[in-house]
Amino acid sequence: MRLVRVEHDGGPRWAVVDGTTLGLIEDPWPGGAVATGERVPLKGARLLAPATPMNVVGMAHNTGSADRELPAQAFLKPARALTGPGSAIPIPQGIGRVDAEAELAVVIGRTARHLTPQDAPRHVLGFTLANDVTARDLQGSDPLWTRAKGFDCWTPLGPWVETALDLSDVQLTLSINAVPLESASTANLGRNVVEVLVYITSFMTLGPGDVVLTGAPGAVGRIRPGDRVSASSPLLGRLENTVAAEPVLAAAGAAS
CATH class of the missing domain: 2.30.30 (SH3 type barrels.)
Known part of the structure; x- marks a missing residue:
């Protein structure tokens, strides 16, 4: 469905x-x-974005098999970072390089805490595409990644939630201005979807509508205002967004 x-x-x-x-x-x-x-x-x-989360949780150290050598680590993104298909991704001036990352996202269907590998799947509503937009230069100076990943509308999600999906090999492709980068599969992730859910719910409760980003197995790409960026999968469709320069606000007290 x-x-x-x-x-x-x-x-x-x-x-x-x-x-x-x-x-x-x-x-x-x-x-x-x-x-x-x-x-x-x-x-x-x-x-619109096919979720209304209280929590948006991403996985660090989960882009390839070598990441299993690193400890599991999660990060939080604001709920207002979510946006839907076709919406603009605003980029503020002067923040340096900004990358797009195509990821498989999990939409939680029921309250989840202390999940086991056996019961994790029945707490999932379904799966969709996400673009985990990241300010790469800010990421280096922000160990919690809050500012680097937390700008408004920096997590496009969609276009739909697929409720039945074979997670063993979900192909993901990131394209910028209709030029695809190298495709990759979720099979390449250091930790699979079930492992990610078990880890996250070991320390926090996830509820219906919450979103978990599972990591980018493929190439990331720099985006700039004027670009069109998409994350796509044969099983999950295409999530496409424009990139725009964030308007510069006038200084307080400036003449109108």
Whole structure:
């Protein structure tokens, strides 16, 4: 099943993708996913980020097999860092190099704490694409990565949540201005999705709608204002966003 959040009648709604139409549903959490009977065309629909998290958690040290030699480590991104397909990624002036990273993201479906490898999968709503935008120069001077990864709209997510996915080999490709970089598979990650969920829930509770970024197995690429960047997968579609210069705010007290 493919789940999306869509702008409809002035507000966000959940829907199931059914061919060329969207079937609107109640929130797809335990006890939800009830069809409303309303249908809207998929073409022209404005898709939103397919999650409303309280927590967005990323995995450091998880880009390849060599990372198993390093201790597991997680980082937090603000919920307001999330944005949807087609939205702009704003880049402030003077922060140096900014990279895009294509990742598999997990959307949590039910409250999760102290998960085991056996019960982790049933706490997952599904999977989607994420772009973990990172200010590379700031990352070097910020050991917690809060500023380097926490700007508004620096975590595009979407286009949909796939509720059934073979996680053994999810191919991911990052493209900049329609030029694809080298593709890679989640099979190359140092720690797989289940290991990531077990680790994160060993010290914090994840709830319905929370998002976990699992790490970038492939090439990262520098982005600049004016670029178009996409993360894509044969199984999860294409998540495309524009890159824009963040407007410079006038100094306080400046003449209007």
